[in-house]
Amino acid sequence: MASNSTNDDFERLRKIHRVLVLHYVEGLSQAEIAKRTGLSHPTVNRLVKEGHERGYVQISVTSPFASLFDLERELAAAGRLKEAIVVPSASEQEEVNLRAAGKSVADFVLANLRDGDTLCVSGGLGVSAVVAALAPTRAYDVTVVPATGGVQGKHFIDVNHLAAQLASKLQGRAYQIHAPIFAGSPTERDVLMSLHTVSDVLARARDARIALVGIGSVSSEASTYFNLQGAGGPHLPDLRQTGASGELVAHLIDGDGALCDYPLNERVVALTPDEVRAIPLAIGISAGARKIDPIVSVLKGGYLDLLATDEATAAKVLENLKGTS
Template identity: 75%
Template sequence: MAALSQIDDYERIRKIHRVLVMHYVEGLSQAEIARKTGLSHPTVNRLVKEGHERGFVEITVKSPFQSLFDLEKRLVEAGSLREALVVPSASEQEEVNLRAVGKSVADYLLATLKDGDTICVSGGLGVSAVVEALAPSRAYDVTVVPATGGVQGKHFIDVNHVAAQFASKLQGKAFQIHAPIFAASREERDVLLSLQSVREVLARARDAAIALVGIGSVLSEKSTYFSLGPSAPADPDGLARSGAAGELVAHLIGADGALSDYGLNQRVVGLTLDEFRSIPLSIGISAGARKVEPIASVLRGGFLDVLATDERTGTRVLESLKG
């Protein structure tokens, strides 16, 4: 009897295997398998189900972008992120890759935004790339506000310009801040922050549901940090001596992720880093070789929920975090 039972089991396994091969390897539907084998459709369905239950089927999904997905996962783990958005480094020109990153953030935002949301933004090329890529299919009842003061004569990076363009694309409304990004002194900063118009805009920024900001380099001659106003620093050497590695909402951050001991940090007209950190969803966008250490420093500080970058930059950021 035991031998007969083993034979019956073998025959059933053989039948299950045959059905599974026809279904998953040859690509036949269960109805086609029933016609070819003479089995009923319900019997074929039961055999496929039993094959799954016995562990005969392993389904593997492969993607041409698997390396990107793996990198995103490793960045999330190493950078304590909620999510990472990594696009292929399709060009040797960093501005081309930044535009691709901007498109990924634009798509992410449109899938996340809700009517009634307030978005606070920084200026800069990264956020501008997001605005350029926005292609909403409907109007959004949202408010866009600056996270910092503005920059005179630099429309492409000025936060007021970016906020206005952002709101225009979404058919929402924008607020402007009538103050420079850096005050000439701490006393002047206190006066500017006490102005009702400035105070109201920054209050809206603190209550934002989403923050979208660029991550700035400060040790490169190409850094826009040196053009943020008449009170901005004039020499990179002084920044290097301060230990600054990157910039976030106009604040200088050290390689360890802590606020740098640099005088200009006391003169920022904008959100503090603690206020920025309290916003429910903070998204940072940055790409390029000179942004690797700034991004790593921001991640070490735990300031972001989502990082958007390209594969080449993301790989080097991961190496920096693990190094």
């Protein structure tokens, strides 16, 4: 209960700080702030009033989390993002920090979600954290579709399960994809991608307004990527020769954010990273030391509009992007 209370307090202070900065530093009206943030005009008014009551409005805008918000702005600028969400690194356990980041993304999605939207999702722990934290107060007329094929034996982080769970929480509609994330060969991949049941789902994913994707590590064979195809999957020595730094929608990318020249990339049943980049609001979520290099690669590739992570990870990513690590 104390952890949830702390997260809730942080989220409210984040909103207050952001509204105060937009109003007093950037000079936006409350109506303009409501339009940009997705908050209602009365909510913006209450947040401004609460900021005054808390003493945050002085000569400059201040709050207990000012350093985090500064880190967010720096990370957004260095990573060519529209926005960054950085939560406190409250634990040495990466899954705890990932859950906190998931809560922040869940709140952001609800603030920006509109009836009629289509959301596409990847599988993985990051997206699972967002879905678990989502607590909508009304039904949304939305459609949720997978952005990748499915994974056998990984039910709770499989893309079909997460799409169904997300749609259920939003009281919207979910599509399922009946194809594996990796085909047996490039030819089999082409056949699968041509099937109506697969091509229709991926076409809907390409037309999504919001994408929720995880960012995968390939630094050790304990990484999720190595379990996506089972015993016939890739091996770490092979990947190191390709210069692979991370994974996005099951595609390997190098340190500069470009697709690796690796045979498995030709067998992926999924949107491509370029197609993710074309979605109006592409949100990535990842946290932990193993994810620093993958996050840097994804940001260098310009695939995301928003990144959510924890403070320790964000600081290292920023150092890397600035070339000071």
